[in-house]
Amino acid sequence: MKVIQTTGKRKTSVARATLKQGKGIVRVNSVLLDNYNNVFARTRLMEPLIIAGEVSKKVDINVNVNGGGWHSQAEASRLAVAKALAEFDKKLRKVYLDYDRHLLIADIRRKEQRKPNDSKARKSRQTSYR
Numbered sequence: 001m002k003v004i005q006t007t008g009k010r011k012t013s014v015a016r017a018t019l020k021q022g023k024g025i026v027r028v029n030s031v032l033l034d035n036y037n038n039v040f041a042r043t044r045l046m047e048p049l050i051i052a053g054e055v056s057k058k059v060d061i062n063v064n065v066n067g068g069g070w071h072s073q074a075e076a077s078r079l080a081v082a083k084a085l086a087e088f089d090k091k092l093r094k095v096y097l098d099y100d101r102h103l104l105i106a107d108i109r110r111k112e113q114r115k116p117n118d119s120k121a122r123k124s125r126q127t128s129y130r
Helices: 039-058 070-088 092-099
Strands: 003-010 013-021 026-028 059-066
Touching: 003 070, 013 070, 026 039, 039 059, 039 070, 039 092, 059 070, 070 092
Parallel strands: 026 059
Antiparallel strands: 003 013, 013 059
16 A cells, blocks of 8 residues: 655645545545635645546545645645645646646745844835935
């Protein structure tokens, strides 16, 4: 029996997915995907499963995700699940890349740090001329 472990990151969220052969059960933080509260996050997580089709019915996926907000957690989980499925079935890699590049390649954008003596990352302090 083949067990595949992958990770996905988005902003400060980190998702770890474990894939093994089974009946098509997907859990996120020990909650079944069908019972997941946030509809947008659930839809986002189901994208790689729907594209995979029959392959997703043959495996169980367990995802642990922490850090960040609900949106970045959903994106990190989606990335981890897609990576695991692509590793399980090599043919899915091209299908995922054709559909959406961010299913397999992480979005590396992060929050820009604020500068010393300034109020925000890009905004500079106001100067007085009198």
